Amino acid sequence: MKIALLGYGKMGQTIEKIAESRGHEIVARVSSPENFTLENADIAIDFSIPDSAVNHITKCFEAGIPIVSGTTGWLDSYEDMVALCKEKNGGFIYASNFSVGVNLFFEFNKKLAQIMAPHNDYKVDMTEIHHTQKLDAPSGTAITLAEGIIETTPYTAWSLAEGQSIKDNHIPITAEREGTVPGTHIINYKSDIDTIILSHEAHSRQGFAQGAVVAAEWLLGKQGNFSMRDVLGL
Numbered sequence: 001m002k003i004a005l006l007g008y009g010k011m012g013q014t015i016e017k018i019a020e021s022r023g024h025e026i027v028a029r030v031s032s033p034e035n036f037t038l039e040n041a042d043i044a045i046d047f048s049i050p051d052s053a054v055n056h057i058t059k060c061f062e063a064g065i066p067i068v069s070g071t072t073g074w075l076d077s078y079e080d081m082v083a084l085c086k087e088k089n090g091g092f093i094y095a096s097n098f099s100v101g102v103n104l105f106f107e108f109n110k111k112l113a114q115i116m117a118p119h120n121d122y123k124v125d126m127t128e129i130h131h132t133q134k135l136d137a138p139s140g141t142a143i144t145l146a147e148g149i150i151e152t153t154p155y156t157a158w159s160l161a162e163g164q165s166i167k168d169n170h171i172p173i174t175a176e177r178e179g180t181v182p183g184t185h186i187i188n189y190k191s192d193i194d195t196i197i198l199s200h201e202a203h204s205r206q207g208f209a210q211g212a213v214v215a216a217e218w219l220l221g222k223q224g225n226f227s228m229r230d231v232l233g234l
């Protein structure tokens with residue numbers, strides 16, 4: 001595949017190495033909002049910044065190039081992008097986290113939430129820890145985890161825990177920024193008697209990048225809006 005990398009920072013560069021090791025060619029490396037061409041690309045992979053994601057996705061649909069989107073922090077526009085994908089017969093996968101381990105963790109999270117739903121003596125809270133360069137909080141992964149809990153429990157929303165009191169039906173999410181941490185997510189179910197903890201710790205960006213390349217290989221030649229559940233057959 002000929003791949004356009006939209007965003008060529010920590011993730012773009014990790015993806016480049018993995019894609020080349022799997023026989024793909026990088027035909028564009030975009031790291032600024034300047035005009036860029038998708039002319040020679042079969043597919044685009046976007047790991048850039050929240051403010052550029054919608055523009056990148058739109059440009060890909062208009063050019064008829066399928067796009068794998070890993071950028072977080074732009075999800076207020078997600079439904080608009082899904083509608084545009086349909087209108088333009090595009091190919092689209094967004095995932096807040098492309099690693100196989102985290103996508104399994106998403107399934108465990110939903111199952112645990114289902115089991116815990118009747119046990120209202122347990123209260124949920126979540127902590128996500130990432131490197132200090134991260135622009136958005138909470139992480140996209142934490143938002144997906146919260147949505148997974150909201151599906152089957154009396155919780156209706158999530159709130160960033162920043163000292164202020166949080167409504168009983170909101171899941172508090174603490175966002176910590178520390179050194180170079182690639183990504184840690186911890187879900188606690190606490191009662192007066194005990195705590196149940198589900199956690200995932202990424203050791204590097206390898207899993208995110210590998211998952212994005214696998215998603216691109218899977219998406220090539222398909223039309224529609226997909227998720228990592230489709231890619232992994234979950």
Ligand SMILES: NC(=O)c1ccc[n+]([C@@H]2O[C@H](COP(=O)([O-])OP(=O)(O)OC[C@H]3O[C@@H](n4cnc5c(N)ncnc54)[C@H](O)[C@@H]3O)[C@@H](O)[C@H]2O)c1
Nearest residue numbers: 007008009010011031032033048052070072096097098208
């Ligand atoms: N979905 C996942 O699995 C996953 C995993 C890791 C990171 N992420 C997300 O991917 C994004 C990038 O992460 P990163 O760690 O590589 O960040 P980074 O800061 O290292 O890289 C971002 C890149 O985007 C470039 N950029 C800035 N403005 C741009 C623009 N307008 N057009 C094109 N490029 C532009 C920057 O120059 C930089 O090269 C973040 O939103 C992060 O949350 C997602």
Ligand SMILES: O=C(O)C1=N[C@H](C(=O)O)CCC1
Nearest residue numbers: 072096097134139140141183
């Ligand atoms: O490094 C980041 O930034 C990450 N972003 C994603 C998120 O917001 O969940 C995935 C983990 C790493």
